[in-house]
Amino acid sequence: MKKISLLGATGSIGIQTLDIIRGHREAFQLVAISAGRNLDSVRKIIIEFKPEFVSVQEKVDCETLQTEFPGLSIGYGPSGIEEAAVYDKADILVNAVLGSVGLSPTLKAIQAGKTIAIANKETLVTAGHLVMEAAIQHNVPILPVDSEHSAIFQALQGEQAKNIEQLILTASGGSFRDRKREELKNVTVREALNHPNWSMGAKITIDSATMMNKGLEVIEAHWLFSLPYEKISVVLHKESIIHSMVEFHDTSIIAQLGTPDMRVPIQYALTYPDRMPHPTGSRLSLAQIGKLHFREMDFDRFRCLKFAYDAGMAGGTMPTVLNAANEAAVAAFLEGKITFLQIEDLIERELHKHTIITNPDLETIQEIDEQTRKSVLSLI
Numbered sequence: 001m002k003k004i005s006l007l008g009a010t011g012s013i014g015i016q017t018l019d020i021i022r023g024h025r026e027a028f029q030l031v032a033i034s035a036g037r038n039l040d041s042v043r044k045i046i047i048e049f050k051p052e053f054v055s056v057q058e059k060v061d062c063e064t065l066q067t068e069f070p071g072l073s074i075g076y077g078p079s080g081i082e083e084a085a086v087y088d089k090a091d092i093l094v095n096a097v098l099g100s101v102g103l104s105p106t107l108k109a110i111q112a113g114k115t116i117a118i119a120n121k122e123t124l125v126t127a128g129h130l131v132m133e134a135a136i137q138h139n140v141p142i143l144p145v146d147s148e149h150s151a152i153f154q155a156l157q158g159e160q161a162k163n164i165e166q167l168i169l170t171a172s173g174g175s176f177r178d179r180k181r182e183e184l185k186n187v188t189v190r191e192a193l194n195h196p197n198w199s200m201g202a203k204i205t206i207d208s209a210t211m212m213n214k215g216l217e218v219i220e221a222h223w224l225f226s227l228p229y230e231k232i233s234v235v236l237h238k239e240s241i242i243h244s245m246v247e248f249h250d251t252s253i254i255a256q257l258g259t260p261d262m263r264v265p266i267q268y269a270l271t272y273p274d275r276m277p278h279p280t281g282s283r284l285s286l287a288q289i290g291k292l293h294f295r296e297m298d299f300d301r302f303r304c305l306k307f308a309y310d311a312g313m314a315g316g317t318m319p320t321v322l323n324a325a326n327e328a329a330v331a332a333f334l335e336g337k338i339t340f341l342q343i344e345d346l347i348e349r350e351l352h353k354h355t356i357i358t359n360p361d362l363e364t365i366q367e368i369d370e371q372t373r374k375s376v377l378s379l380i
């Protein structure tokens with residue numbers, strides 16, 4: 001029986017992780033969760049899964065839940081998330097919280113010796129060096145949940161890193177993949193949230209539309225697989241059937257395929273190195289799909305991808321600025337305060353004005369993160 005602590009239990013990845021636990025009660029037990037402000041979902045999770053520790057974002061929500069569930073141990077705020085992350089009985093932490101708020105709990109969980117199943121890509125983007133260093137120091141596995149990284153991880157099983165020629169990440173192109181840049185001026189939040197293949201949380205769906213999602217994934221891949229940026233490429237693949245590939249020196253390419261269903265990579269991280277039947281058993285039929293399409297990436301059309309490569313290669317605090325500016329700008333777009341193309345402009349501005357600090361520690365990263373968000377907000 002694997003005991004799981006789940007951060008971001010009420011979100012898209014959180015809900016799908018609960019599906020896996022529900023489908024394999026004999027293998028998994030939920031012992032701790034964290035959530036934001038969705039109390040109705042938290043109540044349902046408490047009743048169905050009976051976790052021993054629950055954390056919510058706000059003190060007032062914590063107090064409400066405490067009166068409803070008097071025997072339950074409940075925390076709140078950043079310290080509550082950390083408590084959930086290091087919950088004593090948990091073997092594995094599934095980090096499905098949104099944003100760089102996931103960084104500190106991840107580091108604490110690594111120090112506590114928990115295996116980490118990481119969906120929360122912002123944590124690896126903003127401080128990949130700290131996370132990977134801590135994982136090596138504490139001998140803790142970091143298992144990818146993001147579909148592209150799970151695909152690469154699966155393709156690499158039994159392979160040697162020295163034989164890798166390059167990683168090839170696939171990108172769907174997002175909600176506006178068939179529109180030219182000049183057609184993006186007046187696009188609405190509703191249109192941007194309409195991803196062609198995946199049903200996901202709002203922030204990552206906007207990131208897919210700007211192609212920042214792929215940029216964050218390039219940086220994520222750099223840290224997870226310890227490869228230079230020159231060995232990480234992106235190809236447009238509108239069907240999201242091939243989730244990513246690895247090319248080896250001998251020219252062989254190994255790909256992982258599947259329907260766009262995050263429960264597959266979530267479950268693989270939970271069962272690794274074993275596998276289990278899928279909870280619904282829905283299978284991919286290549287004969288029904290018929291054709292798969294691939295197109296070269298256009299860095300002028302998708303400027304955020306170029307920003308991410310540049311920030312990743314520059315290193316130091318540049319990826320922190322990229323991530324924080326993006327989080328702040330996307331939140332502003334979702335609130336209707338800026339236009340879609342202003343997301344790129346705001347990020348570009350923050351990157352240009354930043355002076356890199358090399359090898360930043362946690363405190364520096366948190367400071368730069370906060371400063372960048374404030375700077376973006378001051379321009380809106």
Ligand SMILES: NC(=O)C1=CN([C@@H]2O[C@H](COP(=O)(O)OP(=O)(O)OC[C@H]3O[C@@H](n4cnc5c(N)ncnc54)[C@H](OP(=O)(O)O)[C@@H]3O)[C@@H](O)[C@H]2O)C=CC1
Pocket residue numbers: 007008009010011012013014034035036037038039056057081096097098099101119120121122145146147198199200201202203204262
């Ligand atoms: N969705 C997907 O298919 C994929 C997602 N990812 C990554 O996984 C992560 C989660 O994405 P997704 O599930 O889509 O996001 P959602 O927005 O659907 O869910 C986010 C979760 O985090 C919680 N949360 C948000 N802010 C805070 C905060 N300040 N304090 C505490 N909890 C908070 C939310 O709580 P509440 O709702 O209760 O307010 C919710 O449980 C992201 O990093 C994303 O990039 C990676 C690959 C695929």
Ligand SMILES: CC(=O)[C@@H](O)[C@H](O)COP(=O)(O)O
Pocket residue numbers: 146147148170171172173174198204207208209213214262
């Ligand atoms: C499901 C998942 O892993 C997302 O990150 C997905 O990859 C988004 O798709 P695109 O960024 O390719 O549009």
Ligand SMILES: [Mn+2]
Pocket residue numbers: 146147148217
């Ligand atoms: Mn992905």
